[in-house]
């Protein structure tokens with residue numbers, strides 16, 4: 414593949430200082446030497462357990478934290494924390510629990526309008542069009558703009574969260590355990606929606622998860638993260654069929670037991 | 671021997687609009703030494719059934735059954751207190767909400783000690799504190815926690831979820847139950863810890879002959895770890911039988927959809943191809959369809975389906991559908 418990666422991470426390091434005792438300090442190396450690339454229209458899964466550095470990685474990508482060293486490149490350009498608002502359009506996030514990330518006192522249409530007003534130059538009519546188009550794209554109806562979050566079922570709420578992320582036409586969607594807790598029939602619906610969007614719009618996904626359940630089906634490549642280090646990294650089917658590290662072997666085996 | 675035998679279990683909730691039937695005439699049997707899975711989507715009534723069996727639902731719930739027997743004894747003929755005594759002695763439950771199984775305000779040692787019934791103790795009363803402590807340590811070893819010192823004085827929130835889940839199992843097996851009901855015991859856990867816990871449960875089943883009712887919404891995990899399976903949809907039992915048979919040849923459209931929606935069970939499905947998904951979503955209790963509750967989402971529905979199908983069988987394979995997928999011989 415000779416195109417520029419949409420997202421490229423080069424030798425990322427991040428450590429935290431943790432107080433220990435009265436004067437002591439302990440350095441925790443949350444991430445060391447992490448590199449990967451994600452191409453347009455592709456899905457990369459970052460697989461690891463709690464404490465593996467997944468959340469740190471997510472925080473670095475959102476711009477909540479800055480790396481000690483290393484680079485984050487977006488379409489070939491280095492990103493710094495001051496660009497946060499600029500690249501906020503390009504990268505959007507979906508969290509595990511949609512209900513908790515939505516304001517219960519705000520109608521869905523209002524919420525989507527806020528997103529557009531804050532980040533685009535669209536006028537009122539253009540915003541309304543965009544809202545209706547996005548709702549429709551996600552299998553929701555125009556009327557849903559007048560609903561409050563509690564009026565939706567779990568599956569519809571996950572669609573609303575997706576609508577909020579997708580209304581900015583991002584190029585990369587980060588799914589942080591967003592599919593793990595869903596019921597099977599709902600999960601199948603959302604997975605299909607994501608696959609279709611990717612096919613039609615060339616959207617890329619970064620799937621952060623500690624469950625291998627869907628990784629094999631929806632991701633093109635995967636990276637196993639363990640104690641801040643990247644273990645196996647490569648095409649999903651290759652990692653599954655021929656994991657190199659003991660930890661990855663254990664992980665893959667546990668998904669089949 | 672059949673341990674638990676329940677027929678037409680119905681659980682209704684008292685509301686301002688009248689009684690709402692959350693669980694509709696469900697049958698469930700569990701044999702000695704059997705591991706049965708109970709699967710169904712969120713809200714299908716799995717936890718209600720479990721809680722009805724152990725008798726912890728409050729008075730707002732009306733529970734009825736045509737049969738409810740334990741080890742051959744008809745519990746419906748006994749008083750509530752007598753029922754509770756038998757069930758409390760023989761059945762243990764790991765709750766989906768950890769706070770129901772564990773006390774967040776008490777250290778682990780204290781909780782473990784409390785879970786050991788007096789009947790398990792041999793010493794006279796002055797030897798008991800020592801014996802209880804010894805038993806508590808042994809219980810932790812059984813669930814694979816070697817370093818008991820490190821956790822005895824900890825509170826649940828200070829420990830990783832996987833460790834808490836193991837302690838809950840330790841407390842549940844303290845009374846040597848004949849049946850363990852595990853409600854989503856591993857959903858919150860990471861895959862490697864999940865696998866460990868299933869091995870643990872399987873070993874208790876094999877060594878002690880303990881029966882297990884494994885409740886989960888993940889068909890994959892349940893399929894790998896059970897011999898028999900009951901599938902619920904919206905409070906109705908749609909299919910039950912041997913796990914392997916059901917996976918190979920589901921008779922009910924819902925089970926069929928459930929199996930097809932899991933990529934792992936579809937080896938021929940190329941990566942990134944759409945998964946099979948039923949349209950629509952599960953109705954809420956306030957808007958239950960009449961007749962077969964799958965009706966509005968079922969690809970095979972016909973007008974007969976407005977009548978609730980009765981449970982039918984093909985040998986040991988039970989299903990409730992007017993138009994089962996493999997024509998009945």
Ligand SMILES: Nc1ncnc2c1ncn2[C@@H]1O[C@H](COP(=O)(O)OP(=O)(O)OP(=O)(O)O)[C@@H](O)[C@H]1O
Nearest residue numbers: 692710711712713714715716717718719766887955
């Ligand atoms: N205390 C309650 N008050 C009102 N409705 C309740 C209550 N508890 C459960 N229900 C309803 O009863 C139905 C069955 O609930 P139950 O908890 O048994 O589902 P479940 O199959 O265990 O789901 P999950 O997979 O989410 O644990 C649901 O529709 C639920 O909303």
Ligand code: SF4
Nearest residue numbers: 962965968975991992
């Ligand atoms: S009874 Fe009818 S609606 Fe219900 S599962 Fe069977 S075919 Fe579908």
Ligand SMILES: [Mg+2]
Nearest residue numbers: 716717766853
């Ligand atoms: Mg439940």
